[in-house]
Amino acid sequence: MSITTPTPEPSPEDISRGLADLERHVAAHAPPAPSPRPVAPSGDTRRVQRLRAEVAEARALAALQGDDTPFLLDTVKVRRRRKAAYEAARLHELARDPAMRAWQAARMRRLLVTVAMVSLTLALAWSTAGVQRFAADGAPAWSPGWLFAWLVEPFLSLALLVVVGARAYMGTRGQPITSPALVRIEWLFLALTLGMNAWPYLPGVAEDFSLSRLVLHILGPIVAVAIVTALPIILAAFAGLDHDRDTRGLTGLTYSGNAGDPVRRTSPAENEHLARTRALIAAGELPPSPSAYKIQRALRCGMDDARAVRDALAAEAARHGGPAAGGEVA
Structure with missing residues (x-):
């Protein structure tokens, strides 16, 4: 038969020390406390808070509405129109080349x-x-x-x-x-x-x-x-087309009373028609003062070119006093 030794009762100091250790243990392993919610000013209800937020938003919108920067930006439709206009201008310029x-x-x-x-x-x-x-x-x-x-x-x-x-x-x-x-x-x-x-x-x-x-x-x-x-x-x-002639204005004059008129420029094709007409006159296939109609039929050229050749022949005859000055008219 064994004999147990009685446990001595703790003193007040031991109890105080144990409680202090327990508090330190709990403080070391306890989760962080949540941050406290902002406390609304005294007397502000939820309705007042909503109205204050609405007023602040309106002031920000009023300050931004005075800025015209968004209006300076081109929309997709404007850019598409500008591109089409630029392309049309380039094509028009190219057509005159x-x-x-x-x-x-x-x-x-x-x-x-x-x-x-x-x-x-x-x-x-x-x-x-x-x-x-x-x-x-x-x-x-x-x-x-x-x-x-x-x-x-x-x-x-x-x-x-x-x-x-x-x-x-x-x-x-x-x-x-x-x-x-x-x-x-x-x-x-x-x-x-x-x-x-x-x-x-x-x-x-x-x-x-x-x-x-x-x-x-x-x-x-x-x-x-x-x-x-x-x-x-x-x-x-x-x-007989003259591709170098400027076509920006109205249709130019295609006939002048005198072939030497500076209003109408003489093209290389007209010089060739004039030389061929002189050759046909020399060969006897055309009269000395042919009409524009006869020149057009003989050369198979346009009537404007035929008139220019007729006027050139008439001008030459007038300068030399020849009979062509009073020749045929067409």
Whole structure:
């Protein structure tokens, strides 16, 4: 049997020391206390606080509204319009550049020549059936005569296209061919094509005359005649363009009573027309004092250029006392 020793009772000092240790332990391991909330001034309710915040916001907005800086910035729409206007101004300036104008004229001339040649080819192909009927002269289908009749219009068209193509090419180079022999060849081919298309459908030849059928068969040759006549004149007009002339103002004067008038400048093309007109007068193909109409027909040039050449000849004759001073008028 064991004997336990009684535990001595703690003294007041031990109790005080234990409590102090416990307080230090709790203070060392306790979480930080939350920061105290700001205390509103005495007497401010929530409504007063909201109104004070609203007044402060209004004062800040009033100070910012007096600043015009946002209005100085370009919006997306304004920048898009400014870009379009700047581009239009640059394009307008580029359109007045002589090199740009020459390029546009060359492109348009090439387009017109291409369309004219395609139209001429189609017009001549349109008349192939009418020429074949004329050339076959009632030969049975698929007989040698009937087959060879289909070749009549193609070799006529190819010969005509050679002449027209040569004149068109030389016209694009500023040296149009004005040979009367080539003009007569063109008209001969066109007259043959027109006659062979129209003959079987003329009154007194056709068993049952029909005006609409006649017009339909001569349509191709008529279109070919129009193209062959108009194409050299158009190309001569392109060759006489002055790409260096200023076009910022109104359309300038294209005719003057005296070729020496400084209002109208003489272009290299007009000098060439004048030299060719003198050569034609010397060869006897034009009268000594030709009219502008005769010059235009002989040179296949524009009427303005023909008038300028006529006036230059009249001025030269007036200076030398020649008969051309009182020549023809057109």
